[in-house]
Amino acid sequence: MYQVKFYKGDYSARQTAANEDDCKLYVEQHFNSSASQSANYAVVVTGYNASQTSKNWGRWYARAVAQEFDIPVGGDNGLLVGGYNGRGDYNLRFTKMPAILLEPFFVSNPQTAELIKTEDAQYRLASILTESIQRFLPDGGLIGFSVGHKYKTSSPNDRGAAVFGGGAEADIAEAVLLKAQQQLENIATIPQEREIKVMHGNEILWKGNIDADSDVRWDGQRGILVIG
Ligand SMILES: [Zn+2]
Numbered sequence: 001m002y003q004v005k006f007y008k009g010d011y012s013a014r015q016t017a018a019n020e021d022d023c024k025l026y027v028e029q030h031f032n033s034s035a036s037q038s039a040n041y042a043v044v045v046t047g048y049n050a051s052q053t054s055k056n057w058g059r060w061y062a063r064a065v066a067q068e069f070d071i072p073v074g075g076d077n078g079l080l081v082g083g084y085n086g087r088g089d090y091n092l093r094f095t096k097m098p099a100i101l102l103e104p105f106f107v108s109n110p111q112t113a114e115l116i117k118t119e120d121a122q123y124r125l126a127s128i129l130t131e132s133i134q135r136f137l138p139d140g141g142l143i144g145f146s147v148g149h150k151y152k153t154s155s156p157n158d159r160g161a162a163v164f165g166g167g168a169e170a171d172i173a174e175a176v177l178l179k180a181q182q183q184l185e186n187i188a189t190i191p192q193e194r195e196i197k198v199m200h201g202n203e204i205l206w207k208g209n210i211d212a213d214s215d216v217r218w219d220g221q222r223g224i225l226v227i228g
Pocket residue numbers: 030031148149160161169
């Protein structure tokens with residue numbers, strides 16, 4: 001079973017509270033922004049003191065977002081250790097559990113800004129976070145969520161970057177995390193097998209457990225999904 005708790009207050013206070021609650025993982029959701037409207041890649045920030053688990057988890061998430069939305073990964077194979085010249089490090093450095101800061105899209109990019117305002121894209125992004133948590137914490141536990149910018153004691157009006165065409169980074173970040181919370185808390189049992197799904201948009205057409213050693217590949221020429 002997964003349980004999600006949202007942490008508010010200044011960033012150091014959020015991390016301290018998550019440590020006291022013995023959270024098993026910690027996620028802070030942001031979106032990127034650039035003066036260049038064409039900037040477009042998925043990246044995850046970790047603290048300078050991050051564990052290898054945090055780095056692996058961050059890279060897994062960035063690659064999954066890049067594949068799902070057909071955009072490149074940024075940073076070093078999707079990872080920016082310490083953030084942008086140290087910006088981002090403070091958001092995670094006090095955590096005692098694996099912790100990542102998500103920057104999946106640029107809200108300054110007109111195409112991705114339009115996309116991420118849709119419920120569908122928010123759901124898909126939340127699903128990637130949910131799946132990453134299942135992968136890196138298969139036995140469940142308490143997960144700490146932090147909405148970037150919003151609810152800071154020292155800067156209560158901060159909402160992060162402006163979203164192209166209207167809206168604020170922090171409000172979309174919160175919408176995505178709330179969807180991930182709902183997904184995580186609805187996972188009744190922890191899959192012990194290797195589960196795979198066939199999806200049509202957000203609809204699961206089929207899911208089932210396959211042998212952990214099976215090779216799964218799509219034969220595009222014959223139109224067959226081959227398991228074995
Ligand atoms: Zn931000």
